[in-house]
Amino acid sequence: MKMIKAIVRPDAADSVADGLAEAGFFSMTKIHAFGRGKQKGITVGTTHYDELPKTIIMMVVEDNDVDEVLKLIKYKAYTGNFGDGKVFITPVDYAFTVRTGEKTL
Amino acid sequence: MKEIIAIIRPKKVSATKSALENLGFPSMTALSVLGRGRQRGIASELNYEVSPSVSGKSGGMKYIPKRLMSVIVRNSDVDTVVKTIVEINQTAQIGDGKIFVCPVDDALRVRTDETGENAVI
Numbered sequence: 249m250k251m252i253k254a255i256v257r258p259d260a261a262d263s264v265a266d267g268l269a270e271a272g273f274f275s276m277t278k279i280h281a282f283g284r285g286k287q288k289g290i291t292v293g294t295t296h297y298d299e300l301p302k303t304i305i306m307m308v309v310e311d312n313d314v315d316e317v318l319k320l321i322k323y324k325a326y327t328g329n330f331g332d333g334k335v336f337i338t339p340v341d342y343a344f345t346v347r348t349g350e351k352t353l
Numbered sequence: 354m355k356e357i358i359a360i361i362r363p364k365k366v367s368a369t370k371s372a373l374e375n376l377g378f379p380s381m382t383a384l385s386v387l388g389r390g391r392q393r394g395i396a397s398e399l400n401y402e403v404s405p406s407v408s409g410k411s412g413g414m415k416y417i418p419k420r421l422m423s424v425i426v427r428n429s430d431v432d433t434v435v436k437t438i439v440e441i442n443q444t445a446q447i448g449d450g451k452i453f454v455c456p457v458d459d460a461l462r463v464r465t466d467e468t469g470e471n472a473v474i
Contacts, residue, residue, distance in 0.1 A: 251455060265415075269393065275451075277360060277388035278416060306386075308453055339456055341355065344435060346442045346449035353451075 249340040249353060250314050254305045255283065256325040256333040261303035267324040268307070273317060279304040287330050302333065308340050308353060354457040354473060355431050359422045360388065361442050361450040366420045369441050373424065376437060380473075382423045387416035392447050419450065425457055425473050 256264055258280075265276055282299040289298040309317055318335060325332055343353045361369060366383065373381065426434055435452055442449050462472035 251453065274393045275388075275390045277386050277419070277421065279384060279386045279421070308451075340453050341456060342435075342452075342454040344439060344452040344454075346359075346361065346439050346452060347445060347447065349439045349443065 249308055251308050251338045251340045254321050254335045255302050258301055258303045260325045264324040267320050276305055276307040356455045356457045357424045357434055358453040359438050360419050363420050365442050372437050372441050384421040386419050386421045388419050
């Protein structure tokens with residue numbers, strides 16, 4: 249199992265979530281966050297914004313689904329401008345469903 | 354070391370916290386998150402009325418407010434912590450949440466420069 253943490257634009261988060269749901273990946277968690285990337289924030293006129301609001305979409309999927317989820321996120325979150333976000337993939341040892349207490353995703 | 358990420362009902366947080374405290378795991382990080390599970394979001398798990406305009410046609414809602422708790426423990430403590438969280442949070446209804454166990458390579462306590470397991474205990 250892998251955990252996919254996609255840091256995307258807040259306005260793209262819903263379209264990413266809907267796109268994933270259409271493909272059968274309903275389960276996800278949305279976290280509001282602030283951050284900056286390689287461009288060190290953004291300067292509009294004379295104002296410099298150091299940290300920009302972002303949404304983290306966190307989901308845990310089976311290993312063989314990772315590529316499909318990545319493709320969907322890339323397609324839905326893409327605008328071509330700086331600030332489209334990053335996706336991190338980390339290993340998950342186990343997942344438990346609390347209701348049943350079973351070791352299943 | 355392992356990171357235990359539990360996504361649970363907001364009203365179960367204090368019970369979970371005190372149970373973990375009694376076991377000797379007082380340190381944790383909590384985040385307020387929104388999410389949905391395999392049932393694609395449901396309104397019935399909320400203990401207050403949701404107006405039809407919010408809940409939509411299907412009777413569900415898109416995202417459900419949840420709490421994400423993250424606890425870092427030693428490998429040997431993973432089973433105890435997971436078992437406790439499961440016991441406290443079971444209501445036998447959908448929406449009880451998920452627990453993920455992820456590996457952690459290293460940790461650092463900023464105050465004392467301790468690394469590894471010493472930083473966690």
